[in-house]
Structure formats: C-alpha cells, structure tokens
Amino acid sequence: MMYCLKCQDWISQPVTWSTLFLPNEQTQLCDSCQSQLKRIAGTICERCGRQMPNETMCEDCNKWQSNKKYRDTLLFNRSLFQYTPFMQEVITQWKYRGDYQLKDIFSPYIKKEIRNFYPTKSFTIVPIPLTNERLHDRAFNQAIAIAEIIAHHHKNPVIHALSRNVSHSEKQSKKSRQQRITTKNPFFLTKSLETDVLLVDDIYTTGMTIHHAAKLLQEAGCAHIYSFTLVR
Amino acid sequence: MNFSKFLAGKLLLTSELPLTKPTIDYLFRTNQSKQLPSITTKYGRHQCNRCGNRNQQLFADIPCARCDHPHLYCRNCIQTGRVLQCDILIVWNGSKPAWPLQTQPCHWTGTLTPPQQKAADAIEQTIEYKQKELLIWAVCGSGKTEMLFPAITKAITESKRICIATPRADVVRELFPRLKQAFPDTEIEALYADSPDRTDKGQLIISTTHQLIRYQEAFDVMIIDEIDAFPFHHDKTLAYLTTRACKKDATSIYLTATPRPEHKQKISHKKLPVQFVPIRFHGQPLPIPQLKIEINLRKKLQKGTESKALQQFLTTRPESRQLLIFVPKIPLLKKVAERYQAIAVHAEDPDRKEKVEQFRQKKIDILVTTTILERGVTFPSVDVVILDAGHHVFDEAALVQIAGRAGRSPDDPGGNVLFIHQGKTNAMEDAIAQIKMMNKKGKKL
Numbered sequence: 001m002m003y004c005l006k007c008q009d010w011i012s013q014p015v016t017w018s019t020l021f022l023p024n025e026q027t028q029l030c031d032s033c034q035s036q037l038k039r040i041a042g043t044i045c046e047r048c049g050r051q052m053p054n055e056t057m058c059e060d061c062n063k064w065q066s067n068k069k070y071r072d073t074l075l076f077n078r079s080l081f082q083y084t085p086f087m088q089e090v091i092t093q094w095k096y097r098g099d100y101q102l103k104d105i106f107s108p109y110i111k112k113e114i115r116n117f118y119p120t121k122s123f124t125i126v127p128i129p130l131t132n133e134r135l136h137d138r139a140f141n142q143a144i145a146i147a148e149i150i151a152h153h154h155k156n157p158v159i160h161a162l163s164r165n166v167s168h169s170e171k172q173s174k175k176s177r178q179q180r181i182t183t184k185n186p187f188f189l190t191k192s193l194e195t196d197v198l199l200v201d202d203i204y205t206t207g208m209t210i211h212h213a214a215k216l217l218q219e220a221g222c223a224h225i226y227s228f229t230l231v232r
Numbered sequence: 233m234n235f236s237k238f239l240a241g242k243l244l245l246t247s248e249l250p251l252t253k254p255t256i257d258y259l260f261r262t263n264q265s266k267q268l269p270s271i272t273t274k275y276g277r278h279q280c281n282r283c284g285n286r287n288q289q290l291f292a293d294i295p296c297a298r299c300d301h302p303h304l305y306c307r308n309c310i311q312t313g314r315v316l317q318c319d320i321l322i323v324w325n326g327s328k329p330a331w332p333l334q335t336q337p338c339h340w341t342g343t344l345t346p347p348q349q350k351a352a353d354a355i356e357q358t359i360e361y362k363q364k365e366l367l368i369w370a371v372c373g374s375g376k377t378e379m380l381f382p383a384i385t386k387a388i389t390e391s392k393r394i395c396i397a398t399p400r401a402d403v404v405r406e407l408f409p410r411l412k413q414a415f416p417d418t419e420i421e422a423l424y425a426d427s428p429d430r431t432d433k434g435q436l437i438i439s440t441t442h443q444l445i446r447y448q449e450a451f452d453v454m455i456i457d458e459i460d461a462f463p464f465h466h467d468k469t470l471a472y473l474t475t476r477a478c479k480k481d482a483t484s485i486y487l488t489a490t491p492r493p494e495h496k497q498k499i500s501h502k503k504l505p506v507q508f509v510p511i512r513f514h515g516q517p518l519p520i521p522q523l524k525i526e527i528n529l530r531k532k533l534q535k536g537t538e539s540k541a542l543q544q545f546l547t548t549r550p551e552s553r554q555l556l557i558f559v560p561k562i563p564l565l566k567k568v569a570e571r572y573q574a575i576a577v578h579a580e581d582p583d584r585k586e587k588v589e590q591f592r593q594k595k596i597d598i599l600v601t602t603t604i605l606e607r608g609v610t611f612p613s614v615d616v617v618i619l620d621a622g623h624h625v626f627d628e629a630a631l632v633q634i635a636g637r638a639g640r641s642p643d644d645p646g647g648n649v650l651f652i653h654q655g656k657t658n659a660m661e662d663a664i665a666q667i668k669m670m671n672k673k674g675k676k677l
Contacts, residue, residue, distance in 0.1 A: 003289055097311065097314065099307060099310050099314070100293075100294040100305065101292035101294075136297065138297075139294060139297050139298050139314075139316060140294060140296070141297065
C-alpha cells in the first residue's frame with residue numbers, strides 16, 4: 001500500500017511478476033501530482049542550469065559574469081525542477097510548514113541525475129546553512145536534507161563548512177532582486193577547505209546566496225566550485 | 233492580566249501561544265496551565281494528541297535540530313502547524329472565564345414563521361434541559377440561521393460559551409456579519425485560515441471545523457451546520473475535533489437538509505431527537521424533480537454532441553429564469569459550456585468567486601458547474617438541470633441539495649428541476665421520495 005506524499009491519495013500499482021518481487025520504490029507521488037512536477041529538460045543555460053529556448057547564457061548569468069567580483073566564482077549550477085506553482089506548493093509544505101518527509105519526493109530524481117551533472121567525481125558537499133534562530137523554528141535545514149540524499153548516492157562527504165550571521169536574518173524570499181544583490185555576505189567559514197566543492201541549496205532564484213557562499217570558499221582556496229539546487 | 237479568557241478551553245502548541253517564556257513558566261508554576269505530551273505511544277501505536285490522528289502512515293521521522301534527536305512528527309495536522317514529539321501541548325487549568333452578564337443580547341428584530349419558531353423552541357429547550365443532542369432536519373431555504381437566534385440568546389444570558397461550526401469557510405464569512413449585527417454586545421470571533429477576525433477571546437465562536445483543533449472542552453453549546461457536508465462526513469479527524477471541543481455536559485445541535493444514512497437510522501431508532509422544518513420560509517413547497525431518460529447520454533456528453541432532452545427543455549422553459557447545469561466531472565464542463573454558450577466553473581477555477589458573483593447579478597445566463605455549487609449558494613430565480621444524474625457523485629444528498637437550488641425566492645417560488653439520466657438510480661428515487669415526504673409534512677402544518 002502506497003500513499004501519495006503530497007495529497008495522501010492512494011497510489012494504485014499494477015501487480016505484475018516484476019513488481020511483486022521487485023517493488024518499485026520510486027513512486028512517492030500519485031500520477032496526477034507526478035505529472036505536475038516539471039523537470040528541467042532540453043536546452044539549458046550553461047551556467048545557472050535554467051531551462052532556455054536555445055543554448056545561450058541567460059540574462060542573470062550575463063550580469064554575474066560582467067560583475068568583476070563574482071566572475072567565474074561559481075563554475076555552474078544545475079537544478080532538477082522548474083519553479084511552477086505546484087513546485088511552490090511542495091516547497092512551502094516542505095520548508096515552511098516543515099513536512100520533512102517530503103524530501104523523499106526528490107530522492108529518486110537526485111539519485112538518477114546527480115552523476116551526470118558534474119565533471120569531477122570527488123568533491124566535498126557543503127550545504128547552505130540557516131541561522132540558528134531559523135533552524136530552531138524549522139527544526140531542520142532543507143539544504144542539509146538534500147545534501148544527505150546526494151551524499152547517500154554519491155559517496156562524498158558532507159561538511160558543514162559554513163555558518164550564517166544572525167544580523168542578516170531576513171528571509172531571502174521576502175526581498176527583491178535589488179535588495180538581495182546589495183546585501184552583505186552573511187556567511188563565514190567554520191572549517192578550512194581546499195578541495196573541490198558542491199554547494200547545495202533548495203532554490204536558485206537570483207543566485208545571490210550561492211554566489212556569496214562560493215566567493216567565501218574561493219577566497220579560502222577551493223579550486224572548483226559547483227552548485228546544485230532542486231529548483232531553478 | 234486576565235489569561236482565562238484567552239486560554240480557557242484552548243489546546244495550544246508552544247509556538248501558538250503569544251506569551252514569553254517567563255510568563256508561561258509562571259502559569260505552570262501556579263498550576264494555572266498544564267502540559268500534555270504531543271505524541272503518545274501505546275502498544276507501539278502512536279497517537280497525535282492535537283488532531284487525534286492514529287493513522288501510522290501519517291507519522292514520520294524528523295532529525296530535529298531543536299533537541300538534536302530524531303523523533304516523530306504528525307503529518308495529519310501539519311496544515312495548522314507542526315506537532316513535534318519533543319514539543320508539548322498547553323491547556324488551561326485555572327479559573328473559568330467570566331463572560332459579561334447580558335439580559336437582552338439579541339438585537340434582531342425580525343420574526344420567525346411558525347415552523348421556524350417551532351424548531352427554535354425545540355433548540356432552546358434542548359439547551360435549557362442540557363440534553364445531549366438534537367438534529368434539525370430543515371429543507372433547503374428554510375432560514376436556518378434565524379432559527380438559531382433565540383437559542384443563542386438563551387445561551388448568552390446564561391453566560392455559556394457557544395460555537396457554530398461549519399465545514400466551509402464561505403459559510404463562516406457569511407454568518408459572521410449577520411451574527412455581529414444580531415448580537416452587537418457579545419464577543420464574537422470568526423475562525424478560518426488567515427481570518428482577520430480572530431480575537432482569541434470569543435464567547436460566541438463561528439469556526440470552520442478544522443480550526444477547532446486549538447480547542448478542548450471549551451463549549452457548552454456546539455452547533456454544527458451541514459453535518460452531512462463533504463469534509464465532515466468524510467474525515468474522521470473533524471468529528472473527533474468537534475467532540476473534543478465540547479464540554480462533558482455540552483449540548484450539540486446538528487443542522488442539515490439531507491441527513492446521512494447513519495443519522496437517519498438513529499432517528500428511526502429514536503436514538504437521536506429530531507425536529508423537522510419541512511417548509512421554506514416563504515411557505516411554498518419544494519419543486520419536485522422531473523426525470524427524463526436519454527439513451528447513450530454518457531457517450532453524447534463525451535463527444536460533445538447535443539442532448540435531445542436538454543434541447544427540448546431549453547425550448548419550453550420560461551426565458552425569465554437563469555439556468556444552472558450540473559455535470560458529474562470537470563472534463564465535461566468545457567464541452568457542455570461551449571455547446572450552450574455558457575460559463576463553466578469548478579473547484580480549482582481561479583475566477584470561481586467572480587463567476588458565481590456575476591451569475592448572482594444576472595450577468596451570466598447559463599452556468600455550468602460540478603457539485604461544488606450544490607449547497608450553500610442562493611440564486612433567486614433559477615432552473616436546474618443535471619446531466620447524467622445517474623453518476624455516482626450525485627448521491628441522494630447531492631440530488632436533494634441541487635434540487636433545493638430552485639425556487640428560493642418568495643417572488644418566484646417555482647422553478648424547474650430536471651434530472652437527465654441514462655437509467656434511473658436508487659439515489660434519484662430516494663431523493664424524490666425525500667422531497668415529496670417533506671412537502672407532505674409541510675402541507676400538514
């Protein structure tokens with residue numbers, strides 16, 4: 001018996017010899033929820049990984065590249081899903097309402113795709129941290145949840161190398177693009193790292209958070225910095 | 233500060249309590265508040281003490297960053313705040329709240345029709361003698377809210393706490409201003425998700441059943457509107473919540489136009505007292521549905537071709553009325569709407585409210601819809617057609633409710649109700665029998 005993680009509907013699975021002996025563990029969503037989950041497919045922006053009509057760099061990335069401070073800090077970002085209203089609902093329920101279990105929705109997708117995204121095989125996985133206050137509110141960090149799924153399938157260590165200052169605790173999702181770009185870097189290093197790094201977060205919107213973190217790691221001596229987010 | 237009005241009868245998570253830590257500690261120390269565990273386990277089975285959930289599928293593990301241990305949380309009531317196993321629930325243990333004494337709380341000046349008055353008296357007596365429950369079986373459009381006024385007046389003069397619970401937020405929004413006008417000196421609050429009228433100290437509370445999750449042994453009188461409506465009779469949690477929100481010696485009043493079989497059975501076994509209001513406030517009988525068979529109706533609807541029965545009906549009906557067409561499934565809406573130049577509306581329609589409002593203002597002539605408009609909406613002068621009335625979504629209750637949309641206004645108490653089907657079902661026969669029974673009872677008055 002399987003129930004949809006999102007809408008609690010019963011998932012009907014046809015019983016055949018193969019599903020009887022090898023239960024298909026991938027189905028966490030019912031068909032109607034599954035169909036609303038929009039994957040990023042086809043041509044993408046080579047840097048931020050967003051879906052594009054043709055293979056060029058998107059406007060946001062052009063801005064990042066023309067910014068001297070942040071040019072080539074982050075090599076590229078890859079994401080799995082488009083930010084559709086349905087996705088927004090899922091993220092709200094997961095992150096803000098705190099339904100931790102919804103991470104299992106993403107797990108099979110991450111397992112399938114993560115190996116094809118990055119050129120190197122060994123890197124350190126660094127999740128984007130929350131402030132202590134927010135961590136207490138949510139009781140879990142969504143980026144760590146994703147990082148652990150990746151680590152589980154990729155056999156690379158998760159290292160909590162970053163920490164976040166309390167003074168800049170306003171939620172990113174409540175700020176405009178201009179406000180986000182002018183904010184100070186809220187992160188600081190807690191461990192020294194000099195390996196290749198995969199930064200992990202849930203959403204890439206303007207890329208400010210990821211670029212802040214990447215800048216810090218680059219200055220600390222990490223050579224290649226990639227990032228992974230669920231949603232772009 | 234007087235906490236008892238804010239906290240009495242509540243069951244809150246620490247995050248829902250707008251007090252500082254020292255204040256909360258003070259309340260515990262002086263034994264004015266008690267704490268309960270949020271999730272308990274008995275014989276290996278977990279139960280959420282907030283929503284009563286015992287479905288083990290709906291408990292999940294979370295590596296909690298607050299207490300640094302992995303533990304359970306409840307997924308059933310997560311929409312109204314997350315219950316972590318390491319959290320506690322806070323209940324009031326102090327003095328009872330003193331509601332202001334009022335001798336004349338009701339400022340409503342209207343009068344009740346004799347059948348309404350009879351029901352109102354019955355409710356009043358049930359509350360006075362502290363009987364356990366009473367079901368008011370009142371036909372669609374009989375004026376249920378007004379019937380409650382004498383009973384609410386009675387309860388307020390005895391400084392009792394009253395709750396009007398309904399499964400739907402629309403109804404709360406509609407009732408709130410009416411009650412506020414009728415009882416201007418009483419502390420009234422309206423509870424639904426994101427309600428602006430939440431004061432947390434209401435003596436009279438109008439609430440969606442979901443919001444009762446924050447109450448325990450709070451109310452002397454519990455009035456449940458539309459007890460047969462969808463989420464209530466479907467979801468065990470809601471029944472649990474309403475029972476828990478009542479005090480031990482509370483009186484429950486159920487209002488419905490179409491009781492479910494379990495209530496009907498209790499009535500016929502004389503285990504549930506019942507009061508009928510078999511006639512509408514304008515005193516005219518309910519329109520009786522006409523049945524019309526059409527061969528291959530489902531195929532025709534699928535293909536989007538013409539239904540002869542409907543065509544015939546359209547040519548003979550009076551032009552002055554608007555028309556409501558019900559279809560069983562959303563995919564059929566568009567096809568039917570296109571054919572008759574009508575507007576379609578369904579549950580997930582973003583413009584749902586606007587479209588219904590336009591229809592009410594007679595800007596739209598024909599509205600095609602699913603069962604979402606089966607209850608709670610009043611259009612003064614409409615004809616009603618159901619296409620494929622034999623579909624399983626149209627059960628007896630739904631058919632009676634849909635038929636009850638016609639003839640609501642005293643100016644036009646008639647109205648045609650037509651069920652087009654491809655084979656008569658029990659639901660249709662039972663619905664017509666129920667309407668006829670009510671009309672017969674109404675005649676006797």
